Amino acid sequence: MKLKVNRIALKLSLLASLFILAVIAAMTGILLQQGEQAMISEMKLRSIAYARSAGEAIFPQLDTFTLHFNTQEMLKEKGVEYALILAADRRILSHTDPQKIGGIDASPVARRASESPNALVQQYSSRGVSFFDISAPVFSGNRRTGTVHIGFTRASVAGSLKDAKKQVLVLVGSAIILCIAGSILIVGWMLRPLPVLAQATLEVGKGCLDVQVNFKMKDEIGQLAQAFNRMVAGLREKEMIRSTFGRYMSKEVVDGFLNGKVSLELGGELKEMSILMSDIRDFTELSEKLPPHDVVQLLNRYFTEMVQAIGAHGGTVDKFIGDAILAVFGWPLYRQDHAKLAVTAALEMKERLAVLNGALVKEGRKPIAIGIAIHTGKAVAGNIGSLEKVQYTVIGDTVNLASRMESANKDYGTDLIVSRPVYLATSGYFDFQDIGEKPVRGRTEAVHIYQVSGHKPNRPPPPAPGSAGH
Structure with a gap:
């Protein structure tokens, strides 16, 4: 029709x-x-x-x-x-x-x-x-x-x-x-x-x-x-x-929030993790001898290398405290081998620091010395603060002990030490020197400390998270 x-x-x-x-x-x-x-x-x-x-x-x-x-x-x-x-x-x-x-x-x-x-x-x-x-x-x-x-x-x-x-x-x-x-x-x-x-x-x-x-x-x-x-x-x-x-500052935390794995409610939960603390030796003296602009540039170069080493092995930088770094392994994304990853990251930090110091010496500058300490234990991870301002972070005795141990590097002439829990979890992968039970400032009981010498022969470092096999 x-x-x-x-x-x-x-x-x-x-x-x-x-x-x-x-x-x-x-x-x-x-x-x-x-x-x-x-x-x-x-x-x-x-x-x-x-x-x-x-x-x-x-x-x-x-x-x-x-x-x-x-x-x-x-x-x-x-x-x-x-x-x-x-x-x-x-x-x-x-x-x-x-x-x-x-x-x-x-x-x-x-x-x-x-x-x-x-x-x-x-x-x-x-x-x-x-x-x-x-x-x-x-x-x-x-x-x-x-x-x-x-x-x-x-x-x-x-x-x-x-x-x-x-x-x-x-x-x-x-x-x-x-x-x-x-x-x-x-x-x-x-x-x-x-x-x-x-x-x-x-x-x-x-x-x-x-x-x-x-x-x-x-x-x-x-x-x-x-x-x-x-x-x-x-x-x-x-x-x-x-x-x-x-x-939130950490990419992992942001991703966790977007996919619903991280809550915005105040509070936290007790989790096992490895805490890495590092600090530049005599930084106050160093900063007093340099113009502020040079101090900023030096810190930027240093932090860039250290953060890359930490991130390459699944670590999360929780915060910067002046020239100190607080990094966490096994949180917010849990890895059973978080202690091994933390020690591997610390060794890479030392390697990167050596390269950076070589460049600084060529520039006529004084090389940087750092101290690193790692402790494994349980800490509270979650939202700390108020309804107006929240920081997703970690707190607890495990964090405090890692900080105290890092300061103890000065007392024992070491630059990378770990606690006994870290040693027990990683002794098959790294060479250690047993320093023994030593007093640590702020602790009533002595802490068993080990100095990390390096990877064991024929034991390559663990692959970074996300690589083949993981």
């Missing part, structure tokens, strides 16, 4: 088509505008969290490793072109381009940001490229100590909304064809869900990320609804990662 198209139906269909075009055009403008504003708002929240972590790393003691770590992590965010931290005098403390660290940012963007008491969004062009610069003040207590900047291009915003634009174009074309070939009832039926989607888009623009549209249709409107739901789910995930990043 041939379809007859009367002029009234055609006119009504064309009128409905124009109406749909107007609605979709308005919805598209709102969607793109709200999407851009949502991305800018998200980056604004990230800059505030970035500023908060920078303030904690600047005061009461400057923690350059945390500053640089947080800055480089920002570069991993989609669309971010640069991130930097400025001191109050606009001196660059940290930058995703290491060559710019130490310089002065005299740009108008930096000047306006340093004068603004709140987070600030600025647009500027550089070499023909349009940028958004989002800044936030850094406070240490009630004192402003600097400003953080995050920059991304307008093109990256447009790229993120590219899929939404395609969906809208498909919707427009399909709606016109259906209106011309169909009837007013079909046109009215197609228009029915659009206000719901537009309202949901407005809710997302207001910051409500619990919105979800449930359309069972399998046409372009249904596809647009699915794309909208995916976009909202992506925003929720990014918001969760942003809030998590402000609480």
Whole structure:
């Protein structure tokens, strides 16, 4: 049967088509505008969290490793072109381009940001490229100590909304064809869900990320609804990662939270693990003889080598305490051979330190000496702090004993010692010198100490976690 198209139906269909075009055009403008504003708002929240972590790393003691770590992590965010931290005098403390660290940012963007008491969004062009610069003040207590900047291009915003634009174009074309070939009832039926989607888009623009549209249709409107739901789910995930990043520094802990293995509730649980403590010998004397900038550079080079050695064998750096390192093996990802991994990491730390010292001597600098101690036992791992500020860390006698043992290196002329539990777990893999039961400061009972000499012959170091066979 041939379809007859009367002029009234055609006119009504064309009128409905124009109406749909107007609605979709308005919805598209709102969607793109709200999407851009949502991305800018998200980056604004990230800059505030970035500023908060920078303030904690600047005061009461400057923690350059945390500053640089947080800055480089920002570069991993989609669309971010640069991130930097400025001191109050606009001196660059940290930058995703290491060559710019130490310089002065005299740009108008930096000047306006340093004068603004709140987070600030600025647009500027550089070499023909349009940028958004989002800044936030850094406070240490009630004192402003600097400003953080995050920059991304307008093109990256447009790229993120590219899929939404395609969906809208498909919707427009399909709606016109259906209106011309169909009837007013079909046109009215197609228009029915659009206000719901537009309202949901407005809710997302207001910051409500619990919105979800449930359309069972399998046409372009249904596809647009699915794309909208995916976009909202992506925003929720990014918001969760942003809030998590402000609480957790370890990648393993962040991953554990995202997959539900780590809880955000205050408290902890008793777990067996191996604690590694290391410390630079006579660092106070060394830092007094060097300019602050040289001390920062030296610490950065040292921490880079040590952290790589620890991470290569499944360890997690829990925190930096001045020039000291507290690392954990067997947590948050449990490995039965955590004691062996800890000793292997310590030996690699010594090897890397030897290479670093060789470079320092060639530069005419004094080599670094460190002390390392490892103890295996049970410690409490979990969320320590308050509802406002939480640190996922380890505490307990096992941690305290490892710290006391590390200090004992000075008394016995050693640089790598372990407790008896570590010795019993790893004696088949390493050579040890039995130092005996020795008094340790802060302990009423003597501690049996062993010095690690190296790997046993024909016993290669254990493979790193994640390699073949594990």
